[in-house]
Amino acid sequence: MVGSQPDHDARIQDVLSWKRSKHTWRLGSGGVDNKLDRKFIPKSTLEKAFKEPGKVEGLLEALFGNGNGSDPLPDADYIRNRYLRPFVILLCIGQGHMIYHFVEHESLQDRHLPFRAEPEGFPSSTTCDLWASFNEKQWCFCATALEYNMSFHLGKDEILPIIHKERLGEGGSAVTHKIIVHEDYDSLDPPGSCGSVSNNDHHVFVVKTYRTADAKTYYETERNAFKNLKKAGRPPPNIIGFYGSFVRGENFNIILEYADLGSLEDFMRRVQPPSSIEDTILFWDNFFNVTHGLVTIHNTKEGNPKEPQILLG
Incomplete structure (x- = not known):
């Protein structure tokens, strides 16, 4: 038959x-450069x-x-x-x-x-x-599902379900991209949460890719620092969310929360100072929340993430 x-x-x-x-x-994304070149x-x-x-x-x-x-x-x-x-x-x-x-x-x-x-x-x-x-x-x-707390070493054939990639910036050791993950494969948010912590755009994250000669060292330092910052398996308040990491070839990547309002410096340039007593109190209340996050970073045992920034979401 x-x-x-x-x-x-x-x-x-x-x-x-x-x-x-x-x-x-x-x-989707394939190859060591995470280019959108694999269907x-x-x-x-x-x-x-x-x-x-x-x-x-x-x-x-x-x-x-x-x-x-x-x-x-x-x-x-x-x-x-x-x-x-x-x-x-x-x-x-x-x-x-x-x-x-x-x-x-x-x-x-x-x-x-x-x-x-x-x-x-x-x-x-x-x-x-x-x-x-x-x-x-x-x-x-068989696109690879992205999971909260992932720490994957990807093979050459594996396809990441990243369906949009937009360059955000580049520093001395790393480049960052805003990404959108296909909803079928997005399990990056912590258990019990509803979408990204700081915004309502589900499946939107940032990938930070280390690619210099010291990429592995920078990657491990920042990844370990973020892991040590977690409380009960979740990112603490006022700290940018860390969702996981992956290595492909010689590229080392961490997946972070997308802070869609930019840095504190961007905010100060863009927004007028508070003019009322209520707005002034609200401003300083939120600013002290930022300092709590900085204290949490300072107290980690593994050392601080490289090039710390105050980001707003």
């Missing part, structure tokens, strides 16, 4: 057309296309017929819930019929993706190097 993939079938053609559509893809397919896009009623059933019928022979069709719900990404990857490389073998191995389930080495039970094919083809294609279905 198991044969080659019938690409001429309209249901298979529908999948291949979906794969080619520009609406299926988002541009990926978001989880929500995949699920919307393949979890509609009858979709998987129709594809299985296209691949295997009606299942009236001695071998029954693979169970559509089982594939939909546990093998959806592997199934779609196989379809995209012309090997959809191999799902018949995949469902016999727990090691090939969706939850184990991406496969960083050829997993136990992975099948072979006489028509292609199946593992090489699958491995090359899987990464665009």
Whole structure:
């Protein structure tokens, strides 16, 4: 019953057309410079296309017929819930019929993706190097989720779900960018919070990238200082939020809260001094909150983050 993939079938053609559509893809970040140069397919896009009623059933019928022979069709719900990404990857490389073998191995389930080495039970094919083809294609279905307190070393094939990147500034040792993380992969906010601490723009953060000869030293100093500032696993009040870090190649990156009102110096230039007693009291009350943050930084054991600034959000 198991044969080659019938690409001429309209249901298979529908999948291949979906794969080619520009609406299926988002541009993410790959490579050591975190450039927006790697396309990926978001989880929500995949699920919307393949979890509609009858979709998987129709594809299985296209691949295997009606299942009236001695071998029954693979169970559509089982594939939909546990093998959806592997199934779609196989379809995209012309090997959809191999799902018949995949469902016999727990090691090939969706939850184990991406496969960083050829997993136990992975099948072979006489028509292609199946593992090489699958491995090359899987990464665009497996963008790396960004998690609060992450400390990742990323491989060359991994795609970050950063869908917007805007340069903010550059210092002697680092460059900063405002980024937007695709909502499917954004778990950066501390548990119990609703979006970024300082603003209402969910999925908006800052990446600070160290890239000089001393990049690793500066990165580790600042990362460790931010970690020591946390209270009960969360950033303390009046301190810019630290969400995690990652290393790719020789680039060292920390993910920070986006302070959308700029520095204190920017604020003082832009805003008129308080003119009423109430405004004056409010100004000094908020200013003393800033000093509390500075005291917290001063009292950390690991040393202060390099080039500290007062930022407003």
